[in-house]
Amino acid sequence: MSQPYAFVNDQARHYIHLRDQHLALSMNARSKLDQLNPFLRNGMVRPADVVVVGDGSTNMCTPEETRLMELASQVRGAMIGMSTRESSVMTHNFDLLQSFMSYGSIGIGASTAAWSRHLKDLEELLKQTEALHQRWRAGAMTNDQFFAQRRALFTRMETSLKGIGRFGSGLNNQGKMKQILGISSKSYLHTGDIRGYAGKVRSLSKMAGAMSKGTYVGIALDVGAGALEIKEACSTGREEECTRAKYVETGKTAGGIFASMYAGSAGAVAGQSICVGLGVASGGAAIVGCALVAGAVTAWGGGKFGSIAGENLTTLLHGTVHGR
Amino acid sequence: MDGNFILEMSIALGTFVFLIDVAVFVWVAFFKLEQIEDALGNSKLNIDAKRFGSDSGLLGRQYRLSTAISALLFTNMYVRKGLVDLNDVKRMPTHLKRWVLIPFLTAGVSFLFVLVLMFVAGKI
Numbered sequence: 001m002s003q004p005y006a007f008v009n010d011q012a013r014h015y016i017h018l019r020d021q022h023l024a025l026s027m028n029a030r031s032k033l034d035q036l037n038p039f040l041r042n043g044m045v046r047p048a049d050v051v052v053v054g055d056g057s058t059n060m061c062t063p064e065e066t067r068l069m070e071l072a073s074q075v076r077g078a079m080i081g082m083s084t085r086e087s088s089v090m091t092h093n094f095d096l097l098q099s100f101m102s103y104g105s106i107g108i109g110a111s112t113a114a115w116s117r118h119l120k121d122l123e124e125l126l127k128q129t130e131a132l133h134q135r136w137r138a139g140a141m142t143n144d145q146f147f148a149q150r151r152a153l154f155t156r157m158e159t160s161l162k163g164i165g166r167f168g169s170g171l172n173n174q175g176k177m178k179q180i181l182g183i184s185s186k187s188y189l190h191t192g193d194i195r196g197y198a199g200k201v202r203s204l205s206k207m208a209g210a211m212s213k214g215t216y217v218g219i220a221l222d223v224g225a226g227a228l229e230i231k232e233a234c235s236t237g238r239e240e241e242c243t244r245a246k247y248v249e250t251g252k253t254a255g256g257i258f259a260s261m262y263a264g265s266a267g268a269v270a271g272q273s274i275c276v277g278l279g280v281a282s283g284g285a286a287i288v289g290c291a292l293v294a295g296a297v298t299a300w301g302g303g304k305f306g307s308i309a310g311e312n313l314t315t316l317l318h319g320t321v322h323g324r
Numbered sequence: 325m326d327g328n329f330i331l332e333m334s335i336a337l338g339t340f341v342f343l344i345d346v347a348v349f350v351w352v353a354f355f356k357l358e359q360i361e362d363a364l365g366n367s368k369l370n371i372d373a374k375r376f377g378s379d380s381g382l383l384g385r386q387y388r389l390s391t392a393i394s395a396l397l398f399t400n401m402y403v404r405k406g407l408v409d410l411n412d413v414k415r416m417p418t419h420l421k422r423w424v425l426i427p428f429l430t431a432g433v434s435f436l437f438v439l440v441l442m443f444v445a446g447k448i
Contacts, residue, residue, distance in 0.1 A: 255339070258346040261386065262431050265349070268390035269428075273398050276405055287369075288376045291387055302435075308448055309438055313339040316332060 004055045004065045006072060009045050018045050029056050036061070036069055039076050050075045129153050247318040248311050255310015256303045263302020268295035331445050338438040345431035353385040356423050360392050363420055365412035369395055369402060393428055396421060 009018070019025060019033055032054040034041050040049060050072035054065050061069075132153065136146040233245030271294025272287045280286065352360075364370045373391035377384035395408045396416075402408035442448045 254343065258343050259435070262342075262346045262349060262435065265386050265390045265393075265428070266432060266435075268387055269394045269397065272391065273394045273401070276407065277398070277401055287372065287391075288387070291390060295387070295390070305439065305448065309335070309339045309342075309442065312442070312447060313336050316336050 004053065004062060004068060006050050006052045006068045009047055009049045009051055011047055012044055015040050015043055015045050018051065023053065025053075026056075028059075029054070032056070032059060036065055037072070039073060046079070048075070048079060125153060125156055243322065244315075244318055247314040251310035251312075251314025251317075252307040253310070255313070256307035259306020259309065260299040260303030263306075264295040264299030266302075267298025268292070270294055270298075328445075331441060335438055335441045335445065335447075338434045338441065342431055342434040342438060345427045345434060348427040349389075349431060352423050352427060353382075353389045356420070357385055357389055357392075360416075360420055360424055361388065363412065363416040364392060364395060365409055367395070367402075367408045367412060369407040389424070393424055396424060 013022065015037075019030055023033070025033060033052075036052040036054050040051065045051065050068075052065060052068045052072050055062055129150065132146065132149055135141055136143075141149075229249045230242070230245045234242035268291035271290040271292075274280075274294075275287060275290035280290070361370055361374065369391060373388045377388040377391075395402050396413065399408060399410065399413050403410045403413075439448075
């Protein structure tokens with residue numbers, strides 16, 4: 001291997017075992033591996049740890065290797081205080097946890113019209129990409145045509161996913177489009193991807209905190225989307241439409257947030273009680289799982305319903321106050 | 325006064341009551357939760373909820389409060405499974421029980437009320 005690379009360790013194993021049996025490196029490469037992984041040397045390598053494998057052609061550290069080492073040490077630093085079990089859960093459910101973090105705001109973030117439109121656009125782009133792949137496989141187009149068209153679609157998707165655009169989409173915005181869509185293998189990562197991984201581990205290792213922020217982010221998104229609708233109505237429409245938008249959007253946002261909060265809690269009460277009643281769970285993480293799954297579903301439904309009810313209430317209020 | 329007007333007003337009133345109830349519910353989650361958990365003592369359910377729900381902000385508080393509510397609503401079932409101590413629930417001050425149950429149950433009733441009326445009115 002002439003290019004240095006790094007990979008994410010998937011199960012707890014001893015460093016020596018990893019070096020000699022798992023990677024089966026030559027004697028020369030072994031000392032280089034020791035040099036590149038000072039944190040792992042002589043100990044257990046935990047799941048989610050990044051292992052840097054060097055450029056076999058030289059004993060010197062290349063700049064690329066130094067960068068990978070820095071990122072590996074960042075990952076290790078972010079995992080301080082995590083147990084082996086936790087880090088193992090994190091590695092094996094990396095995608096799930098990540099989408100869970102985005103969906104932490106599911107009942108709230110996805111409830112507004114503006115947001116659903118954004119997600120629909122994304123869905124349309126994904127469908128177009130899939131159709132393009134099918135046409136290419138069927139031999140309906142040349143490679144050049146295919147790559148050019150795919151690049152155009154990817155560029156549009158990347159633009160939509162920038163910043164807060166990824167929330168609720170289930171897609172992350174780190175790395176190249178191919179990785180985001182899971183087209184290429186994820187097990188071996190190069191510098192660009194590993195940088196994304198280091199960033200993600202930092203946030204995932206604080207899962208609990210991040211989850212709670214998911215709720216606040218969802219609230220902020222909903223309020224932001226409502227404010228955008230108002231701004232749009234006020235800049236393009238007449239004064240009447242602007243005033244109406246202020247009422248309706250505020251009602252929709254408040255109704256959606258409040259109802260999803262309540263429905264989430266009610267779902268959590270029902271979920272854990274049903275699990276305990278049926279004997280599926282007797283404590284610990286199983287009950288939390290029941291509560292979260294039921295809570296997320298009801299929060300989503302509650303958010304939808306609440307925004308309709310809120311809109312209804314404020315439309316009525318607007319009609320009464322302004323004598324429509 | 326026609327039927328439609330009454331229906332509209334009932335939906336509006338129901339939504340309004342629901343919003344107030346949820347506001348109180350969130351207030352309880354922020355300012356009364358610790359007292360409620362203390363009153364529930366060292367039951368397994370309570371300890372687990374604190375372990376999973378602490379340090380996770382609003383979502384964690386919502387989860388912990390939901391656990392306390394289920395312990396109060398389905399006490400016998402949780403006692404049978406050994407997750408809650410019956411004496412803790414019995415000893416819990418009445419005013420705390422009211423803070424937990426009244427907003428939760430009235431919000432539930434108004435939620436269903438509005439849901440049914442909106443369905444009748446053809447809004448959903």
